[in-house]
Each structure stands twice: as structure tokens, then as C-alpha cells.
Amino acid sequence: MDFIIFAPIWHFLISINMATFRQRALDEASMHTAQRFYAEEGPVSGYFGKNVLDLEKMQDYMSQQAYEAVLASVKFGAKLDRGVSNEIASGIKAWAIEMGATHYTHLFQPLTDSTAEKHEAFISVKDGKAFEKFDGSALVQQEPDASSFPNGGLRNTFEARGYSAWDPSSPVFIMDGTLCIPSVFVSYTGEALDTKAPNLKSMHALSEAAVSVANLFDEKVKAVNVNLGVEQEYFLVDESLYNSRPDLMLTGRTVIGHTSAKDQQLEDHYFGAIPSRVSSFMKDFETEAYKLGILLQTRHNEVAPNQFECAPLFCEATKAIDQNMMLMILMQKVAEKHHLRVIFHEKPFDGVNGSGKHCNWSITTDTGVNLLSPGKTPTKNLQFLSFYAAVLRAVHKHHYLLMASVATLSNSYRLGGNEAPPAVMSVFSGSTLYGVFQAIMNMNDVKESSASSQESIKIVNSIPEIFPDNTDRNRTSPFAFTGNRFEFRAVGSSQNVATAVCVVNSIVAESLNEFRTYVDALESAGEVRSSAVMAVVRRFITEARDIMFEGNGYSKEWEIEAEARGLRAVKNVPDAYEVFNEEQTIELFDHLGVLAPNEVEARFGILNETYVKKLQIEARIIGDMCLNHVIPAAVKYQNVLIENIKGMKEIFGDEYLGLCSSEIETLKKISKYINDVSSDVDSLVEARKKANRIEDIAQRAKVYSREVKDMMEKIRISTDNLEMLIDDELWPLPKYRELLFF
Ligand code: ADP
Ligand code: MG
Secondary structure, eight states: OOOOOOOHHHHHHHHHHTTTEEEHHHHHHHOOOOOOOSOSSGGGGGGTTBBBBBHHHHHGOOOHHHHHHHHHHHOOOOOOOOHHHHHHHHHHHHHHHHOOOOOOEEEEBBBSOEEOOOOOEEEEEEEEEEEEEOHHHHHHOOOOOEEEEEEESSSSSGGGEEEEEOOTOOOOOOTTEEEEEEEEEEETOOBOOSSSHHHHHHHHHHHHHHHHTTTTOOOOOOOEEEEEEEEEEEEEEEOOOOOOOOHHHHHHSSOOOOOSSSTTTOOTTTTTTHHHHHHHHHHHHHHHHHHTTEEEEEEEOSTTEEEEEEEOOOHHHHHHHHHHHHHHHHHHHHHHHEEEEEEOSSSSTTSOOOOOOEEEEEETTSSBBBSSSSOHHHHHHHHHHHHHHHHHHHHHTTTTHHHHTOOOOHTTTTEEEEEEEETSOOOOOOOEEEHHHHHHTTSSTTTTTTTHHHHHHHHHSOTTTTTGGOOOTTTTEEEEEEEEEEEESSSSTSOHHHHHHHHHHHHHHHHHHHHHHHHHHHHHTTHHHHHHHHHHHHHHHHGGGGGGGSSOOOHHHHHHHHHHTOOOOOSSHHHHHHHGGHHHHHHHHHHTTSSSSSHHHHHHHHHHHHHHHHHHHHHHHHHHHHIIIIHHHHHHHHHHHHHHHHHHHHHHHGGGGHHHHHHHHHHHHHHHHHHHHHHHHHHHHHHHHHTTTTSSSSHHHHHHHIIHHHHHHHHHHHHHHHHHHGGGHHHHHHHHOHHHHH
């Protein structure tokens, strides 16, 4: 018996079969409501820092001697001996068990932009009796079998040992019933395999250099601290929709997807009312963050739909970095309760703003002076100018390295876009300061007459006291002075900021060391100190003048101008990584003791390898989605059209051609795009195969960045066109309007 299924019925059957995939996700998503899961009674001050064992609390759990050993370690990096570390461990254990912890872990930051943990239970058995065990050696050192973390050849797999060691400058805390011990991660032979170890070294180098310059003005300064305030941007997507997008799940971004008719053009999301489901989520993760001593201060909607931001109060940089990493973990955990996913990727959606992680960076002395804050007296102002000039020179000299330090595959989709920091570095100072710098550059030569020192005093005096409230806001600058700090805005939202901060610390340390050397030389030649300092300030500002830019960083004119000034833009990520092979970079890190040449080389390898792997995953997923989602949906709609046209022909005879002209046109377009997608996916596989045959990882990354990426972009044009042509009910993947507005 023949079965004749009429086109409309067939269409109906397809639609219940197919559309349910995306439709089910939408139905599920509509059931998710606003709820609180982590609400706490009473004011925040009542539970702030509850899950952290800070120095103050530590005193209650150990002897004065043990406590002082920790203190010395925190303040001066003193080593803990075995005896005392056992006592410290037993104190920490007592607190952790009181807090309900059952496990402990060293928490370290491998070169993957995320954190790593290996949990061990406290519970142990002796003579058939169970007890909680945690001794000094477990506190101080752990040996994770970490052979598969990226190491850039620093460790062979047969010598896979890597050690994590407690960093006492970061307090231990409890998350999810586990005692977390912030740690550095090094190889058997001592090379850094993480972001924390070099960063701690860069803090040290910067402190030494900054003290030597600060001592020109105040002999009492003994140490300088780096402060950091990290603004975290992110997107939220409903869990059910997220689970229906293989690309979001596996890469954190959508590799295909047509833009939504409405996105951010009405500028109605930025600072808008926070939706109640989002606000419940925010309150929940804030509560959990407070318990970990993270002082979150601001929350608001960002520019793109479903994009948000939070920022803590700035604090000492190591702590700020660790807290940012903890916050990211925490946000993801809390989001799951709310049936949400946090997207930290820098550019999850084409066509709308991406996310960054602004790093507000400043340096203060142990005497409580912010060295980047203009003072009330000419001496203080001269000190401020010295530090400012040193930063300018540092950023100018290493502008390409600084940009390369935030160059990753994911951030590259954002940088240089017309809403994101430009691909070339520049420093924005604001009109007041810029005017001061112009005046300094126009000064007579200090050497020539005493008139110049009069002049310099006049200039220094002219920096208005009210200056901090006076700075302009230039949102287009990648490195902007904002009154008493610099804001490095090119850092990506998914990155561990330690890498960027380490570079800033190092380049400024180098520059301050030079500053002091030049001042000393002038003083030895008989110059009085204030003139000597002013002369070096002037020299630094003049030499670094090309990095100063006050205009619109997003404009085409700036791109041209920057090139004319000799500033190198990061146009291609693997090309930018070559900066790690440049003499100037290797010397910088080596002289300061931040990274040895082999460690820099290892990082170069890891960066390229990570780039290749991530792009490979993206390329695979776009191929899978084309073959498993896009083409099948397109073929189904193609059939619907064919049935329709056939039916029209049956009823209207030759007239059908005129009556069906638009369906026929659509059918032709769909068929063409199906063919294009299909053959481009083949070419993409070929491009990958060809690239994978290249032995040299840096070379391979370069081929990936051009040929593989180009092919992906080409495919996307066809898939996004198909999305617009095909019956909405047949399209299996949540669309941009759903991901962004649900
Ligand atoms: P905006 O979005 O206007 O840049 P936010 O309030 O979102 O400002 O974030 C500013 C960040 O800068 C906060 O984390 C804040 O604590 C930090 N900050 C403020 N002053 C300093 C400083 N002197 N050094 C470092 N960070 C600072
Ligand atoms: Mg900011």
C-alpha cells in the first residue's frame, strides 16, 4: 500500500519533530524564575570574611611564635621551617574542621587562565581509628600529578613532578567544604609553571625600584605595594538555551548566529534596571563573595543585552588577583543554582560589545602615600611627576609587549573592534596633565640656566590640587590615567590578570631603575636634586611623547596616526607573541629576576599551543554544527519548498512558474548556501590538516590564525544567511535574540 503524505502534513510532522529541540529549551527557560539560594541574615559586616582565615583570626588557633612566623613570611617572604609549619598546619586544620571542611587542596593558577585544584581528604586511619590528618608538609607543599598542565617543554612527562607551594601572602579559605590553600606551581627544577610565581617576583622588583625613586623624596619609605581593582564584565545566558548551543558550551562563544534585529542600538541596557532573576543571582554570589572577604562594591548592567559588570574595592594586587579568580569560580557555581551560565568569553556574540576586565593599578608606599596621586606640595608633585613619567616611558618602550600580554584568541575577537580597546597601545592623561607635560617638554634646558628650575617649580606648582576629580574620562583609551591610578582596559574578561599585571609591574620597575640611575648621574655631576629629577622627568616624557594620545582611540585616523608614530599594533595574535623572542623582552624579565630566558621561551610555546588548540576546537565545532544542525535544517526546508512548488504545479499547471517565483528564488539561494557550507567545511578540514602538519608550533599558530580563521569566517556568512531564509520553526539552535534577551 502506498503512503502519500501531503506536504502540509509532512511539514507539520517535521515541525513537531525538529522545532522541539530549540523550542524545548525555550519552554524550559521560561520556567526558570527569580529565587534566592544563599541569603544570609543580618548586615554584611556580620558574615564578611567568615570563610577566610585572616591573620587576625589565625592568632586564636596557634601560638604567638607560630603566628609571628606566618607574619614574617607574609611581610618579608621568610621561609617557614618544618617545626613551625606543623604547628601552623594544625592551627589551620582546627579552624577548617570547625568550619565543616572535610578536604583540603592547594589552589594554583597554571598557564591556562583558570585555576587548578586536587582535593585530599583530611580523614585518615591509624590502628583502625579514624582521625583528621593535616601536617606541615601538606600545608607547605603538595605534589599534584600535574603532568598534563602546559609547561612549554620545561618538564618532560617522565619527570612530570610539579610542586605547588603555599603562598602565605594570600590567606587560606573554605569553599564548598574544602580548605583552599593559594599556591604557586613550579617544576621540579624550580621554573615557574604558573602565573602567580612570576607575578610575586614582579611585585618584589617593582617595590625595590619604586623605593629607590621614592627615597629621592622621602628616606623613610621602605616598601611599595601594588594595588589593584579588577572590574569584571560578563554575560549571562539561560542554562537551557546554553545547553542547546554546542559552540557556547565548548568554546564560550557563538561561532555562528545571525545578529538580532534589536541588540544594543537603543542604548537602553547600560545602567538600566537589573532584571529580578539576574538581581537574585547577583545578590547570591555577592553574599558568597563577602564570606570569602571579597569586598564587592558595584554591580550594573553593561552596554550589551544580558551583559553585566561587578567590581570590588581595590586592594593589594596579589590578593585582588586571587580574589578575582575565586570570584569567577564562585559566580559560575552560584549561576548553576539559578539555571544560568556565566559567559566570561571576551566576545560571545558578534555585533554587540564584548567583555573586558579593567585593571585599575596604583602603587602606594608603606608610609601611606599613593605615588600616582598628585600632592599638595611642589615636592609631592615632583614625586608624582617622576612616577608618572616612569610609567609613560615604560608603556612607550614596551607598548607592543603590553598589548601582546593580553593577546589571546578570545580577546582578539574583541580588541580592535569598534567598541573595544584599540589594537595599539596609548596612554590617556586628561587635558590638565597633558598641558603640564607640554609645558615640561617646552621648558628651557635645565642645564643652561637657573631660570629653568624656577620654571619647573612654576609648572610643578600648577598641578591643581583638586586634580583627582578633574580628570577627563576617555573610554576609548587602552591605558588611561583616572586621577590616582592607571586603568589598563585591554585585559580580557576571561583572563587571569596576573599575566598583564606582571608585565605592567616589570616594565615600570625597569623604568624606575633607569630613572634613579639617571638622577644619580646628574647629582654626581653637581646638579641639585630637584633640577636633576626634573631633567629626568623631562627626558622621559619627551622620549615617550608618542605614546600619549588624548583623542578617540576607536577612530580610523588614530590607526593611521599611531602607525606614523611607529607604534606597533597587535593585528594578529601569533605574530604578536614573537615579542617574547625579542632581546628587549628577554632582558627585561631576566634583569629583574621575574622570568629566566628559558621560562620566557616556555611561555612563548605555551601561548602558541593554547592558541592553536582553542582555534582547533572552534573550527571543529563550527564544522559539526554545519553538518549536524545547519545543513539538515536547510535540507528540510528545501524539501518543504520543493513539495510546495510541486503542488502548485499540479494545481496551476504552467502558471506555477509565475506564482512560485519567490519560492523558487529562495530554493535556489538555500541550495547554493548548502553547497557552499558543505564544500567550505571540507576546505576547513583541509586547512586544519595542512596546519597540523607544521612541526613548529609558532608557525602552526600563524597558519591557523590566517587560513583556518578565514575559512571559519567564510562559513559563517553562509550559515547566517541560511538562518535568515529558513522557517523559524525548523531552526534548531537558539537565536541571538533569544540568547541575548531571554
Ligand atoms: P569605572 O567603571 O568608572 O572605571 P568602577 O567603580 O566600576 O569605575 O571601578 C573602579 C575600580 O577601581 C574599583 O575596583 C575601585 O576600587 C578601583 N580603584 C579606585 N581607586 C583605586 C586606586 N587608587 N588603585 C587601584 N584601584 C583603584
Ligand atoms: Mg573602569
